[in-house]
Every structure is written in structure tokens, then in C-alpha cells.
Amino acid sequence: MPSRRPVVRCAPRLLALLGLLAAVLAAAAPSPAAAKESGELSVGIADQKTTFFTAPLFQDLHISKVRRVVPWDAMNIGYERAELDQWLTAARAASTRPLLSFGHSRVPSRAHTAPTPAQFVASFRKLHKAYPWVTEFAVWNEPNLCGEPLCHKPALAARYYDALRAACRSCTILASEVLDNPTMTPWVKAFLARVKHKPTVWGLHNYLDANRLRTSGTRRLLRLVTGQIWFTETGGIVKRRSAHKQGGFPETVAHAAVAMRWIFDKLVELSPRIKRVYIYHWNPGGPRDSWDSGLVGLDGAARTGYRVLRDRLRTIERRRAATAARHRVAHG
Incomplete structure (x- = not known):
């Protein structure tokens, strides 16, 4: 029977080595604040139009993420497919990464009807075959908004999610927006x-959080779910028609800038799980639009909210550069 004395002598040394290893790993692991500073937060623009891709004000922001809502049956309708192709072509030419969010059909007779999971996935497969370089998708745009066909059908949305996960295992699939x-x-x-x-x-x-200067809605979702949260639409509201109104805040360019500061200074800072922010939208399409949260006005001039966003993006870049410099020093 071998002596136990050598084991007793080695145990303290082994424990010391393990403790040293744990300390090294702990020092290497970024804190939540450091994760934010390392550039893990990405900022994008959500807009249905293509003109912003070539706008000098957009290019000056060096934004690489964009988002568009796509009717679930777009690949089966000629003009819808042409619009999507035009937008994706512009997105690719601008070296941006698109997130496509599925939504209700724009065909009046189908606008309030949810597709079957088989129909939904068949349309998705057709889209992904045509654009294999697009790998980020959201199951549905605002499914809990009553008026949407999924408002009272969260179980059906869950089936869509499971089906998309199976149809593209290499894609990033957002549960819903x-x-x-x-x-x-x-x-x-x-x-x-x-x-x-x-x-x-x-x-x-x-x-609502952004414009009422509160945090309760974002905190609720953080408590309800695990994993990452992306603000796939947010922004300061300049004007809404009555159908969109819920009250509780002014609708001005100045207010929209205050809301933009709140998004980045308060809401983003609630958790390191918040990884992306998509600002909706670039500019209003016309004076009769029912919604205006544009960074740029109808005259093409930058609004105050644009300048707030530009400043916050510069702050993110400075933090990223500082973190990279510290990493280079630490690792020779």
C-alpha cells in the first residue's frame, strides 16, 4: 500500500495553484461594465426606405446594423419581393448587416390572418434560399399589439419560433419583438x-419607456426572460396621428432628443444583456405620415436627436478604443 505522505505534501501546493488559476480567470473575465465598454453594444437603424443608405449623414455615423419589417408572405408577392430585394441590395452595398422582422401580410384579405406554421416556414425557406447571407430574423413584429393576428395567439408564435430554429440552425432567431x-x-x-x-x-x-422617461417596461422583460435583449425599435417620437397616441409626453423635436438621451443613458445601462439598439427611424416619408420619430427631418437636416445619437456613438467608440489599448498593453 503506497504511503499517503506525498499526497498530503502536494495538496497545499495544488490548492495554491488552483487559487492562482481562479484569480487569473477572474481578472480576465470582463465585468458587466467592461463588457459594455468593449463594444459589445451595437447600434443600428430600423427603416423601410432605401434612401438613407447613401445619405452622407448616415454614412458619417458608421453604423453597420439595419432592420426592416417584412410581410411573412413577401416572397410570394411580386411587388413585395421587389421591394425587399431593393432594400437588401442597398443594405449589402452599404456593408451593413440586416435584421429582418416578419409581420402581417399587406394583402388586405390576409392582413389579420396568421399563417400556419407550414406556410410560415415555407415562405422563410424561400427567402433564405434567395438571400443566404442574411442570418438574423425576428419571428414577428409587435405580436402583442392587438390588431396583429398573433395578439391572442402566443402559442402559435412559439410554434413559429421552434420551426425557424429548426429551419436555420446557423441563424440568429429572435423569439419575437x-x-x-x-x-x-x-x-x-x-x-x-x-x-x-x-x-x-x-x-x-x-x-413607452423611452418617451415617458421610465424604465419599468424594459425591467419587466429583463425579469421575464433570459438571454440577450435587443431594442429592435426605439426612439424619440416627434409626431403621431391619433391612432398611435397613448399620451403622457410631448411630441416635439426637443422631446425626441431627451428620449434619445434616456435610451442610452438609462435604458441601455439597465443590464449587460442589452446588446443592440435599433433607432426607428431615419426620416419621415412625407408630411402626411402617421408616425415621425426621424433622426432627420423632411428637409434632410439633422435633428437634435441625430446629434445626441452621434455623440453617444462617439462615446462607444472611445470606450472600445480604450479597452483595446488596455488589452494590447496587458498582453504585450
């Missing part, structure tokens, strides 16, 4: 009760 209104909590809970694959990324449209 929920609006921060009172229906969000019950909708998300019902979705989670039926989904088979645990979502790793959620989209959030936190207009």
Missing part, C-alpha cells in the same frame, strides 16, 4: 409556456 405595453407580460409568459426551444434573444420596442 414585443411592445412594452400592458399586454407584454401575459403574452410573453404564454409564449414561454409553449415554446420548446429556449429563446436566446428577444426583441423589445420600448417606445
Whole structure:
């Protein structure tokens, strides 16, 4: 029987080595604040138009992420497919990465009808075959907004999510992009009760938090779900028609700038799990648009919100550069 004395002598040394290793790993692991400073937060623009891709003001921001809402049946309708192709061609020419968010059909007879999972996935496969370089998708745009065909069907949205995960295992699939209104909590809970694959990324449209200068909606989603949260639509609202109004804040260019500061200084800082922010939108399409949260006005001039965004992007870049410099020094 071998002596146990050598084992006793080695144990303290082994424990010391393990402790040293743990300390090294702990020092190497970034804190939540350091993760933010390392440039993990990405900023994008959400807009249906193509003109902003070549606008000098957009190019000056050096933004690499963009988002568009796509009717679920777009690949089956000639003009829809042509619009999508034009937008994706412009996105690629601008060296940006697109996120495509599925939504209701624009065909009037189908606008309030949800597709079957088989129809939904068949349309997705057709799109992904045509554009294999697009790898980021959201299951549905604001499904908890009543008026949407999925408002009372979170279980169906869960089936869509599971089907998309199976159809493209290399894609990033957002569970859905929920609006921060009172229906969000019950909708998300019902979705989670039926989904088979645990979502790793959620989209959030936190207009109410951003414009009412609150944090409650974003905090609720952070408590409800795990994984990353992307603000796939947010921004300061300049003008809405009555159908969109929920009150509680002014609608001016000055207010929109205040909301933009709130997004980056308060909402983004709630958690390191918040990884992306897409500002909606670049500019209003015309004076009769029902919604205006544009960074740029109808005259093409930058609004105050644009300048706030530009300043925040510069801050992100300075932090990224400082972190990279510290990394180079630490690793020779």
C-alpha cells in the first residue's frame, strides 16, 4: 500500500495553484461594465426606405446594423419581393448587416390572418434560399399589439419560433419583438409556456419607456426572460396621428432628443444583456405620415436627436478604443 505522505505534501501546493488559476480567470473575465465598454453594444437603424443608405449623414455615423419589417408572405408577392430585394441590395452595398422582422401580410384579405406554421416556414425557406447571407430574423413584429393576428395567439408564435430554429440552425432567431405595453407580460409568459426551444434573444420596442422617461417596461422583460435583449425599435417620437397616441409626453423635436438621451443613458445601462439598439427611424416619408420619430427631418437636416445619437456613438467608440489599448498593453 503506497504511503499517503506525498499526497498530503502536494495538496497545499495544488490548492495554491488552483487559487492562482481562479484569480487569473477572474481578472480576465470582463465585468458587466467592461463588457459594455468593449463594444459589445451595437447600434443600428430600423427603416423601410432605401434612401438613407447613401445619405452622407448616415454614412458619417458608421453604423453597420439595419432592420426592416417584412410581410411573412413577401416572397410570394411580386411587388413585395421587389421591394425587399431593393432594400437588401442597398443594405449589402452599404456593408451593413440586416435584421429582418416578419409581420402581417399587406394583402388586405390576409392582413389579420396568421399563417400556419407550414406556410410560415415555407415562405422563410424561400427567402433564405434567395438571400443566404442574411442570418438574423425576428419571428414577428409587435405580436402583442392587438390588431396583429398573433395578439391572442402566443402559442402559435412559439410554434413559429421552434420551426425557424429548426429551419436555420446557423441563424440568429429572435423569439419575437414585443411592445412594452400592458399586454407584454401575459403574452410573453404564454409564449414561454409553449415554446420548446429556449429563446436566446428577444426583441423589445420600448417606445413607452423611452418617451415617458421610465424604465419599468424594459425591467419587466429583463425579469421575464433570459438571454440577450435587443431594442429592435426605439426612439424619440416627434409626431403621431391619433391612432398611435397613448399620451403622457410631448411630441416635439426637443422631446425626441431627451428620449434619445434616456435610451442610452438609462435604458441601455439597465443590464449587460442589452446588446443592440435599433433607432426607428431615419426620416419621415412625407408630411402626411402617421408616425415621425426621424433622426432627420423632411428637409434632410439633422435633428437634435441625430446629434445626441452621434455623440453617444462617439462615446462607444472611445470606450472600445480604450479597452483595446488596455488589452494590447496587458498582453504585450
